[in-house]
Amino acid sequence: MSIYSILIILGSGLVTWLPRVIPFLLVRKLQLPEVVIRFLSYVPICILTALFVENLFIVKQGEFPSLNFEYCLAALPTIGVAVLTRNLMWVVIAGMSSMALIRYFII
Amino acid sequence: MSLTFKDGVQACIPTLLGYIGIGIAAGVVGKASNLSVLEVTLMAIIIYAGASQFIITGLMMVATPISAVIFTVFLVNSRHFLMSMATAPAFRRFSLLNNIGIGSLLTDESFAVAMNAIANKQPVNPAWMHGLNITAYAAWILSCLVGALIGEWLPNPAQFGLDYALVAMFIGLLYLQLTADKSKTLLNRVIVILTVSVILIFLLRFVSSEMAILLSTFAGCFMGIIVERKA
Numbered sequence: 001m002s003i004y005s006i007l008i009i010l011g012s013g014l015v016t017w018l019p020r021v022i023p024f025l026l027v028r029k030l031q032l033p034e035v036v037i038r039f040l041s042y043v044p045i046c047i048l049t050a051l052f053v054e055n056l057f058i059v060k061q062g063e064f065p066s067l068n069f070e071y072c073l074a075a076l077p078t079i080g081v082a083v084l085t086r087n088l089m090w091v092v093i094a095g096m097s098s099m100a101l102i103r104y105f106i107i
Numbered sequence: 108m109s110l111t112f113k114d115g116v117q118a119c120i121p122t123l124l125g126y127i128g129i130g131i132a133a134g135v136v137g138k139a140s141n142l143s144v145l146e147v148t149l150m151a152i153i154i155y156a157g158a159s160q161f162i163i164t165g166l167m168m169v170a171t172p173i174s175a176v177i178f179t180v181f182l183v184n185s186r187h188f189l190m191s192m193a194t195a196p197a198f199r200r201f202s203l204l205n206n207i208g209i210g211s212l213l214t215d216e217s218f219a220v221a222m223n224a225i226a227n228k229q230p231v232n233p234a235w236m237h238g239l240n241i242t243a244y245a246a247w248i249l250s251c252l253v254g255a256l257i258g259e260w261l262p263n264p265a266q267f268g269l270d271y272a273l274v275a276m277f278i279g280l281l282y283l284q285l286t287a288d289k290s291k292t293l294l295n296r297v298i299v300i301l302t303v304s305v306i307l308i309f310l311l312r313f314v315s316s317e318m319a320i321l322l323s324t325f326a327g328c329f330m331g332i333i334v335e336r337k338a
Contacts, residue, residue, distance in 0.1 A: 004173065005146050011177040012163055013153035016184045021210040023191035027199060038335060039328050040185040041290060042299060044158070046327030047183055048281040049303040050320040051165055055274045057311065065311045071274060078275045082282040089128035091282075092136075095275020099268030 070106070074098040109230060115238020118224065119246075122216040126246045129157045132276060133164075134254020139269035140164045144255040151251035155212070155244065159183050160251075161276050168273075171317040179321060190218040197225050198233060205233040212240035295334050303327035 056072050057065035074095060081094035130151070137147040142164060150160050159180045166176045191210050198206055217239050224231050261267060285296055303323045310319035 001143060001146055005142070005167065007173050008163060008167065008176050009146070009149050009153055011173065012159060012180040015177055015181040016154050016156050016159060016187065017211060019181075019184050019188035020191050020213050021207055023188055024195045024198070024206040024210040025203075027192065027195035035332060037189065038332055040189065041288070042328040042331035043182050043185050043324065044284050045281070045288065045296060045299060046303050046324040046331075047162070047179070047320070048158075048277055048284060049300045049327065050307050050323045051162060052274065052277040052281055053304045053307050054311070054316055054320055055165075055277065057308065059311050059316055063312060065308060071271070074268070074271055075274070075278060078278050079282070082279050086283065086286070087128070088276065088279045088283070089132060091279030092132045092272050092275045095271045095278065096268035099271035100266065103266065103268065
């Protein structure tokens with residue numbers, strides 16, 4: 001295990017723990033401004049979109065990214081299963097199976 | 108008749124399958140992304156947050172700088188702050204140590220179960236909340252460990268599409284987040300998603316992937332507030 005992963009795990013642990021605990025210490029008075037709460041409420045959607053879209057591209061420095069064809073293709077049945085089952089386990093299984101089939105038959 | 112630790116354990120049971128499913132997936136994905144079994148397990152113990160663990164795994168794959176990973180995790184977990192803000196008043200009269208313990212292990216699901224109990228006028232107390240939280244925590248750590256072990260026994264992960272598990276998980280998490288978050292109109296959500304996507308693709312030419320992810324996320328959040336203000 002590298003120093004890199006140790007520092008990431010400890011640092012991420014700390015910044016995950018603090019937002020969980022601090023409100024329990026401050027709850028009597030503190031009230032975040034409405035606009036901050038609304039801003040924060042968009043964070044999960046935005047970051048998951050960014051991570052998903054970034055994964056669909058092959059990035060080359062100094063060029064606009066090109067589509068990763070097999071990843072885009074596998075996304076279609078995966079999205080379908082997400083809509084149908086709403087179950088993360090099935091979504092992951094569908095994604096991996098699609099990818100395995102695409103590699104076996106197409107590429 | 109006050110609620111006991113055991114009542115809390117029982118209140119956790121309906122949500123256990125969720126923890127187990129995602130935990131095993133997080134373990135398999137972590138292993139497929141070149142993390143060791145120890146790293147996966149430590150993440151479950153120390154970080155204990157599904158979405159964050161997936162995102163960290165994804166960022167470590169592209170060798171993101173430590174500060175950028177931690178800052179991203181901080182942003183992702185800002186919602187924990189809101190959940191804790193909503194939960195804390197119910198436990199205000201109990202000891203500081205109890206409150207820290209409850210806050211440390213609060214999850215989306217245990218938050219939801221607790222809020223439901225409070226809405227149903229159940230007399231929640233720290234013992235009950237600890238029963239709920241600790242059951243979930245144990246299930247999560249074990250599931251991540253088992254997932255990592257499963258991932259280790261598979262020889263050539265790419266052949267089975269294992270490298271796609273992370274992308275699939277992002278698709279699933281994004282879809283669940285989109286359908287669960289009732290505080291935004293459909294139009295706002297679509298506008299925000301398009302904003303993030305367009306800015307991300309544009310930025311990928313000029314800055315590193317992780318910077319593009321962070322900057323496009325900020326842009327999306329600002330756009331969210333702007334369209335709300337206009338409405």
